[in-house]
Amino acid sequence: MSMTDSSNVLSGTPEEPYALAIDAMGGDGGPEVVVAGLAVAADRHPGVRILLIGDEARLKAILPKHPKAAAICTIRHAASAIAMDMKPTAALRVRDSSMRFSMDAVANGDALGVVSAGNSGAMLALAKIVIKTLPGISRPAMAAINPTMKGDAVMLDLGANVTCDWRNLVEFAVMGCAFAKAVLGLPAPTIGLLNVGSEELKGDEKLRQAAEALRESPLASQFYGFVEGHDITAGTTDVVVTDGFTGNVALKTGEGTMKLASGLFKQVFTSSLLGRIGYLLVRPSLERMRDWLDPRRYNGAVFVGLNGVVVKSHGGTDAEGFASAFDVAMDMVTHGFNESIREGLLHMPSLTGGKSAAGQEREDAVLST
Incomplete structure (x- = not known):
């Protein structure tokens, strides 16, 4: 060197x-x-x-x-x-x-x-x-910031772990909470487990076990419960926790939806004279929206x-x-960031298995x- x-x-x-x-x-x-x-x-x-x-x-x-x-x-x-x-x-x-x-x-x-x-x-x-x-983390996860109707939210795992057990999901919740504190400046971020429904009986056994562990943990006051796909962009919680397979599919679906919406906007505003006039009227608002959703603002996935x-x-x-x-x-x-994770894990005895x-x-x- x-x-x-x-x-x-x-x-x-x-x-x-x-x-x-x-x-x-x-x-x-x-x-x-x-x-x-x-x-x-x-x-x-x-x-x-x-x-x-x-x-x-x-x-x-x-x-x-x-x-x-x-x-x-x-x-x-x-x-x-x-x-x-x-x-x-x-x-x-x-x-x-x-x-x-x-x-x-x-x-x-x-x-x-x-x-x-x-x-x-x-x-x-x-x-x-x-x-x-x-120490105390069985698998690192990939986390990133996503835009929502209420601001920004953290989502993990986005592809590092295709399959997970309930302990992994609880670890992801601890790490996502630390991420939201460090990067988004939230003192007590809310946490949701991504599921096929918000009812307590929905989902598979690992999701129900992870939810039970979080309800009995020091994060209980921050744990919202189960959230669905639409809750990601609605900003229902500050942290969305899922396995890497589901998280990666959700991420790529969101990216594809943004490209679709962008293409449709372009088509609408260029297909006719009225469309072009309409574009001139709404251009300032569209530019603000473009800046808000600029993917460069959200560049930087983290292996936590x-x-x-x-x-x-x-x-x-x-x-x-x-x-x-x-x-x-x-x-x-x-x-x-890492000190916050270590502190959070100290209070999670349910993960010793x-x-x-x-x-x-x-x-x-x-x-x-």
């Missing part, structure tokens, strides 16, 4: 860890988009210290074009990059990738968190092997339940979107082979 000695970039080994390690080589746009995003983020987080990991020669050529990014970054060279289509098991064997070095930086205490726009499957596998899960902050930026985002993912990571670092440490080690061993 080598560190840049440019006068525009911080150099040397810091006494305190860097706030974040950034995988510069991940995503469709590569380091050009990442560095441009860091330039946007630098205005929002003046004085923050970032470890930028990737091809040193390429980064040295890009940084002078973005002096604000250069002022907050230290380069650490990584010879390889994880391709977007690489299988997680193959990614684990690439020991000198920018993604691996970013995870190593957190595991070694050089940085408090990671942001990458790279391969999500590889990110999860590397995070579980290198950073590892928090790990011994460090790990944020996944969308691979196809632009500089503004990457800066939003950076913002999410900084919120979690500065507001003690979860996966043993030996069971987790066996799962990690399978991933690393």
Whole structure:
């Protein structure tokens, strides 16, 4: 590893860890988009210290074009990059990738968190092997912020765990609550379990067991109960908890609905003269709605339940979107996200029947082979 000695970039080994390690080589746009995003983020987080990991020669050529990014970054060279289509098991064997070095930086205490726009499957596998899960967490989950009629809400799991048991769902509730506190600033976020109906007898056994455990837990006053699909966008609760299969289907359905609505609006306002006149009349309101629902505002899915902050930026985002993912990571670092999870788990004795440490080690061993 080598560190840049440019006068525009911080150099040397810091006494305190860097706030974040950034995988510069991940995503469709590569380091050009990442560095441009860091330039946007630098205005929002003046004085923050970032470890930028990737091809040193390429980064040295890009940084002078973005002096604000250069002022907050230290380069650490990584010879390889994880391709977007690489299988997680193959990614684990690439020991000198920018993604691996970013995870190593957190595991070694050089940085408090990671942001990458790279391969999500590889990110999860590397995070579980290198950073590892928090004590008391059997599986990390993927969480993200969604727009609702009442503001923003947290939803998890969005695909990290296709199948779950009731203990996993309760863990997700604890982690989602901590996420909403750290990122949304909610002192006591409400929690709902996604189900096929709101009645207590609806759903399968794992959902009913998870609901019972939450009603008997310190989160009982915040637990709303079961919520349905329409409650996600209605903002019925601040946190929506589900398994990764259902969560991913709900996420992709929501994205598809937004594209459909956008296409229909365009069709209506361009199909006739009256439509074009109508567009001119409602344009200011439509622009406000577009800004509110801009997917770049919500870029930054988080792998929660790990011994460090790990944020996944969308691979196809632009500089503004990457800066939003950076913002999410900084919120979690500065507001003690993991400490909040640890505190919440201390008061959850019902989870002691979860996966043993030996069971987790066996799962990690399978991933690393």
